[in-house]
Amino acid sequence: MNLKEMVGIEAAGYVKDGMVVGLGTGSTAYYMIEELGRRVKEEQLSIIGVPTSFASKKQAESLGIPVRTIDEVDVVDLTIDGADEISSDYHGIKGGGAALLFEKIVATYSKKVLWIVDESKMVDTLGAFPLPVEVIPYGSQQVFNLFEKKGYQPKLRTAEDGTPVKTDCHNYIIDLHLQSITDPEALAADLDSTVGVVEHGLFLDMVHTIIVGQPDGPAASHVRE
Numbered sequence: 001m002n003l004k005e006m007v008g009i010e011a012a013g014y015v016k017d018g019m020v021v022g023l024g025t026g027s028t029a030y031y032m033i034e035e036l037g038r039r040v041k042e043e044q045l046s047i048i049g050v051p052t053s054f055a056s057k058k059q060a061e062s063l064g065i066p067v068r069t070i071d072e073v074d075v076v077d078l079t080i081d082g083a084d085e086i087s088s089d090y091h092g093i094k095g096g097g098a099a100l101l102f103e104k105i106v107a108t109y110s111k112k113v114l115w116i117v118d119e120s121k122m123v124d125t126l127g128a129f130p131l132p133v134e135v136i137p138y139g140s141q142q143v144f145n146l147f148e149k150k151g152y153q154p155k156l157r158t159a160e161d162g163t164p165v166k167t168d169c170h171n172y173i174i175d176l177h178l179q180s181i182t183d184p185e186a187l188a189a190d191l192d193s194t195v196g197v198v199e200h201g202l203f204l205d206m207v208h209t210i211i212v213g214q215p216d217g218p219a220a221s222h223v224r225e
């Protein structure tokens, strides 16, 4: 069993009967959704899933997990998602899979957020992983130029055929190759106030519990109540 599968299965154990569960996106969240599907089928677990991408929605439906959008539920009890980096003070970068907008919305309206990662994602300081920023296509060249002027080392995310990657909301992703983010709050405030930016992948003070996959087993840390 690989580390992503280990933490995916472990995290699915946090889900209780009757919960509304935010279903993250990515190769780690994949295993968590598979395990929830197994529990729905074999243990008659009764849950509602709120997917954070079309890919997770498709997977959940294929497993028989009933799904709703974030606007069709009152509140999400627990969201389980992956992350690209987690700093020593428990801030995160997300969006490597281009699903950061739905992921942040679902996490924001969740009572609890649980991140599942393998140990390679734990870092002292964020930024070695390029920070994804979702932008509206209209004016995106101007936003790109602005990022360049600010020294943010932007790169438009493209598919294999060279065309821009489009998110589930048909936006573009500009990845900022910052190397080190020493003041994530200031950077988040700057991006939040940039016209044309829809959302960015800095998830600050959002996580409650982290499960880290290590060769000797999963290690859970409770970060905040």
Ligand code: 5RP
Residues within 6 Å of the ligand: 024, 025, 026, 027, 028, 029, 081, 082, 083, 084, 093, 094, 095, 096, 097, 098, 099, 100, 103
């Ligand atoms: C998708 C995400 C993912 O959670 C993040 O990229 C981690 O993915 P993986 O589990 O495949 O390493 O933020 O937008």
